[in-house]
Amino acid sequence: MKVNTKFIKEVKKYGAFDISACFNCGNCTAVCPLSKEDSSFPRKMIRYAQVGAEDKIESSLEPWMCYYCGECSDTCPRQAYPGEFMMSLRRYLISRYDATGLSKFFYMNSWAQNILVIGIFLVSLIFFISYNGDFQELAAKIELAFPAYVTLAIFMYVFTMYKKTILDKSKKFLFSFDFSNIKETLIHGLTQKNFSGCSETDWTRWIAHLLVMSGYTLTLIISNLHLLEPLKKHYGLLDITTPLVFYAAFGIIAGGFVMMGRRFLKKIQSSKFSHPTDWLFVAMLFLIGISTLTTYILNMAMGPDAEAVAISYKINIAIEVAWIIIIVPFTKWIHIFFRPMAIYLYNLKKEKQLA
Amino acid sequence: MSTKNTDVLIVGSGIAGMQAALDIGDSGLNAVIVEKSPSIGGKMISLSKVFPTLDCASCITTPKMAASSHHPRVDIYTYTEVKEIKKVSDGFEAVIIKKPRFVIESECISCKKCEEVCPVYVKDEFEYGLGVKKAISIPFTNAIPQFPVLDESKCIRCGACARVCPKDCIDYLQKPEEINIKSKAVIISTGYEITPMDAKKEYNGTKLPNVISSLQAERLLAPHGPYGKFLRPSDGKIPDSIAYVQCAGSRDESIGIPYCSRVCCMYAIKQAMLLSGMLPLSEITIYYMDIRAFGKGYEQFYNQARAMGINFVKAKVAKITEDEEHNPILRIDRQEDGSKPQEVKHDIVVLSQGLVPSTKNFFGLELEINEYGFINQPQKTLSPAKTNIEGVFVAGVASGPKDIPDTIMEAGSAAVEVINYVKSVKVGS
Numbered sequence: 001m002k003v004n005t006k007f008i009k010e011v012k013k014y015g016a017f018d019i020s021a022c023f024n025c026g027n028c029t030a031v032c033p034l035s036k037e038d039s040s041f042p043r044k045m046i047r048y049a050q051v052g053a054e055d056k057i058e059s060s061l062e063p064w065m066c067y068y069c070g071e072c073s074d075t076c077p078r079q080a081y082p083g084e085f086m087m088s089l090r091r092y093l094i095s096r097y098d099a100t101g102l103s104k105f106f107y108m109n110s111w112a113q114n115i116l117v118i119g120i121f122l123v124s125l126i127f128f129i130s131y132n133g134d135f136q137e138l139a140a141k142i143e144l145a146f147p148a149y150v151t152l153a154i155f156m157y158v159f160t161m162y163k164k165t166i167l168d169k170s171k172k173f174l175f176s177f178d179f180s181n182i183k184e185t186l187i188h189g190l191t192q193k194n195f196s197g198c199s200e201t202d203w204t205r206w207i208a209h210l211l212v213m214s215g216y217t218l219t220l221i222i223s224n225l226h227l228l229e230p231l232k233k234h235y236g237l238l239d240i241t242t243p244l245v246f247y248a249a250f251g252i253i254a255g256g257f258v259m260m261g262r263r264f265l266k267k268i269q270s271s272k273f274s275h276p277t278d279w280l281f282v283a284m285l286f287l288i289g290i291s292t293l294t295t296y297i298l299n300m301a302m303g304p305d306a307e308a309v310a311i312s313y314k315i316n317i318a319i320e321v322a323w324i325i326i327i328v329p330f331t332k333w334i335h336i337f338f339r340p341m342a343i344y345l346y347n348l349k350k351e352k353q354l355a
Numbered sequence: 356m357s358t359k360n361t362d363v364l365i366v367g368s369g370i371a372g373m374q375a376a377l378d379i380g381d382s383g384l385n386a387v388i389v390e391k392s393p394s395i396g397g398k399m400i401s402l403s404k405v406f407p408t409l410d411c412a413s414c415i416t417t418p419k420m421a422a423s424s425h426h427p428r429v430d431i432y433t434y435t436e437v438k439e440i441k442k443v444s445d446g447f448e449a450v451i452i453k454k455p456r457f458v459i460e461s462e463c464i465s466c467k468k469c470e471e472v473c474p475v476y477v478k479d480e481f482e483y484g485l486g487v488k489k490a491i492s493i494p495f496t497n498a499i500p501q502f503p504v505l506d507e508s509k510c511i512r513c514g515a516c517a518r519v520c521p522k523d524c525i526d527y528l529q530k531p532e533e534i535n536i537k538s539k540a541v542i543i544s545t546g547y548e549i550t551p552m553d554a555k556k557e558y559n560g561t562k563l564p565n566v567i568s569s570l571q572a573e574r575l576l577a578p579h580g581p582y583g584k585f586l587r588p589s590d591g592k593i594p595d596s597i598a599y600v601q602c603a604g605s606r607d608e609s610i611g612i613p614y615c616s617r618v619c620c621m622y623a624i625k626q627a628m629l630l631s632g633m634l635p636l637s638e639i640t641i642y643y644m645d646i647r648a649f650g651k652g653y654e655q656f657y658n659q660a661r662a663m664g665i666n667f668v669k670a671k672v673a674k675i676t677e678d679e680e681h682n683p684i685l686r687i688d689r690q691e692d693g694s695k696p697q698e699v700k701h702d703i704v705v706l707s708q709g710l711v712p713s714t715k716n717f718f719g720l721e722l723e724i725n726e727y728g729f730i731n732q733p734q735k736t737l738s739p740a741k742t743n744i745e746g747v748f749v750a751g752v753a754s755g756p757k758d759i760p761d762t763i764m765e766a767g768s769a770a771v772e773v774i775n776y777v778k779s780v781k782v783g784s
């Protein structure tokens with residue numbers, strides 16, 4: 001292995017840490033409640049980065065095991081911000097696992113992502129407003145196209161991750177069908193229970209995150225299955241979609257509000273350093289929640305034929321289009337899949353005794 | 356208010372203050388030492404041995420204490436606080452407050468009878484809270500002066516000491532006394548305190564009984580220490596496994612003390628060596644970030660410790676907790692063969708704390724201090740004793756952490772600077 005001193009500069013573009021101050025005392029790893037004997041971080045990862053062991057980092061699952069409680073950054077004797085380093089590693093890995101290279105471009109040039117999001121939103125909106133046909137039909141087609149696009153993106157990421165962490169080492173396809181592993185993966189994916197691993201559970205963060213996550217997943221189901229037809233049906237309080245939409249919107253808005261507030265106040269380590277892509281991510285989620293809810297409430301109040309409902313619905317779909325095309329496959333969103341995947345692959349490695 | 360004239364006022368009677376006073380006295384000038392504790396000797400008199408020679412600390416300090424107290428040109432005020440020092444046209448004017456011992460010093464013959472009959476036990480400050488003493492007692496065996504001090508806050512006013520005193524010199528009504536000191540120059544040798552035990556909250560230093568401070572460990576190792584043996588405080592067990600946590604109070608940005616205290620590596624190695632002599636079967640582990648053995652003979656001392664079988668583990672201790680038997684548990688990242696977060700149990704843990712300045716405001720003197728409270732030395736290389744105020748000199752840890760040999764050298768340097776200064780002022784005026 002060759003020492004590569006440029007590597008650290010590359011990772012540094014993804015976040016505000018200072019691991020050149022690190023003298024490898026190991027306080028971060030020892031204080032970390034999630035670090036384990038066979039999955040130890042952040043010090044090991046910092047050491048890899050310091051010597052430029054790119055391959056080691058790309059094949060590591062450790063970055064996804066970190067939930068950024070920030071204890072390492074709080075207690076670091078050198079103020080090297082190891083927690084922020086782990087966060088930057090996750091951003092770096094997303095860029096590396098992205099075959100299109102767009103994630104990296106967006107991380108480096110966040111303005112480009114902002115402009116593209118706004119541009120696509122505006123173009124779609126203008127198109128939708130000027131569209132003369134049955135917009136409900138068009139929306140159905142757009143919403144049904146989403147899953148295909150997203151699945152493709154996810155498949156690309158998941159395969160790269162699998163390749164880098166397992167395939168490159170084992171040289172053959174390995175899978176774990178162990179029930180306990182699958183169960184653990186699902187539980188972690190659905191509850192994010194590692195948030196409770198920190199020595200003082202940050203309940204606000206966990207609940208806000210759960211609200212956003214569940215609300216968003218519900219929105220995804222509602223739109224991808226095209227459950228809503230606000231321009232055709234008149235929804236009432238007793239409709240099955242009502243509690244779904246209200247919960248989803250409430251989850252995203254309340255959770256998103258808390259998250260934005262914390263990033264704004266910067267009191268907690270994990271919300272001290274926000275990458276512009278983080279802001280775009282929460283802001284867009286927030287807008288999805290609000291526009292979905294507004295459309296639905298307007299429909300309930302005014303019926304499917306009202307002009308306001310149509311406009312609100314068009315805005316809603318335009319936001320979703322920008323979100324799906326530009327944000328979902330690139331930058332932060334994919335961590336939803338990487339975190340549970342990492343747990344699955346970690347157990348797989350243990351099962352197959354891959355060092 | 357009585358007034359005393361002298362050439363040099365020295366604040367603090369640790370090894371720096373005493374050394375400077377002796378050098379000044381020997382040169383023919385007069386010096387006054389003001390010491391806030393009841394005895395002179397500073398921190399050094401409480402140490403067990405000194406590194407890297409393993410000389411007995413009190414065997415070096417006691418003669419210095421005796422020499423200063425008997426020196427014809429050195430006057431000492433113990434148990435006395437400096438209220439303020441003002442620069443005036445012909446030197447300095449200080450106001451000092453002599454705290455009441457509740458004992459008439461001119462009459463006391465140090466017979467210790469009061470101490471024998473006193474029914475009240477209090478924590479012994481000299482033993483850093485490990486042992487007990489009487490509410491009226493001589494501070495420690497080789498204290499100078501040998502006058503008892505009555506702890507007013509703990510005394511129950513039973514009168515036993517007053518009845519037994521053969522010289523009738525217990526005076527419950529003694530009041531603080533203000534004294535004016537006029538001097539031509541001042542030496543600040545106020546020294547240090549160790550970082551508080553609760554500075555790093557992850558170490559639970561004030562909560563866990565078997566996590567002790569390095570100065571407490573010095574007392575446990577001293578031949579005349581509180582228990583006469585190295586026992587752990589919670590249950591008096593002789594420890595089988597002892598851990599030293601390095602950089603427990605310095606080189607740590609998270610507690611706001613990023614500087615290196617320069618002595619902790621060496622005193623921990625010294626204590627470990629003494630321990631392995633005292634308890635040959637015990638396991639001694641020193642957890643360090645890196646060992647800084649920089650002085651003359653220090654590296655050899657460190658290598659000797661390794662050869663003696665003391666374990667050196669590179670790891671910063673992140674957290675200290677304990678089990679139900681009060682055995683401290685350390686969490687570290689074991690770095691041999693990769694990286695493994697681990698919990699290690701020991702019988703007793705010594706925190707190698709750093710050095711912080713013992714006083715924040717230097718008696719109203721407008722001294723330049725650095726961001727950590729140590730006095731700045733504007734001419735550090737050529738005249739390390741000089742401060743930003745003409746006529747005010749500094750010696751020892753007051754200007755930054757340093758070991759005993761460096762402190763003594765600085766004190767000598769301060770003495771020479773002060774002598775030159777006072778003589779030049781004489782000629783000039």
